[in-house]
Amino acid sequence: MGPNDILRFLLEIFAFVSLGLWGFLAFPLPWPGIAFGIGAPVLAILAWALFRSPKAVFRVDVFGKALVEVATFSAAALAWWDLGQPIVAVALAVVAAVSGIINGLKELAA
Template identity: 35%
Template sequence: MREDRADEPAIPSLSGRPWWAANEGLAFALELVALACLCWWGFTAGDGLAVHLLLGIGMPAVAIVLWGTFAAPRARIRLPLAGVLVVKAVVLGGGAFGLYQVGHPVAAVVLAVVVVVNTALAETFRRGPAPRA
């Protein structure tokens, strides 16, 4: 029996390339959904055409800049894990909040739960198990 277990998966039943690829695909879909929810909220928030346009276009644009700068796989600025998770919480959580604000609280909670589970699995897949002594 081998003593070196560094190459063993963190969660054996969920490991492997297909699960990782599916989770990464879901993460990308969740990012797009969050942007769409921010856009939807922005176009319905406030009064007047100018405010609708500013929020409807501006909020997703700010989210895209934040994501691309700090949270994307090829981000320009590499933050520690805690910083990346904060950016993800702001952008993806903002999408869930926007969905709540447009009158879909159950869908917002479902989106938030899926985001948390997806992010937790993504971080689990990125990290291997702790080396054993």
């Protein structure tokens, strides 16, 4: 467990929380705000747990894992962009991309 692993865990949590915030803030409450506020992070967590987590239900190759990761972090970055926070969106996208590349190279080498 290295520094990049800790960063990646924090990025995951931030992405899930970001999707929840986006759902509650971007849509009128109570409906569809509650549906998107709960549904978006639940779908992202489900996809992550099924395909990307260390104890994933379905074993996929490194490229399948990368696809789930890119989709999750891209959705979170786009959520921040939609909320009018382009600096947070770009920062999240850049940090997630660099961390993902470092992790991908480590997984390919193994």
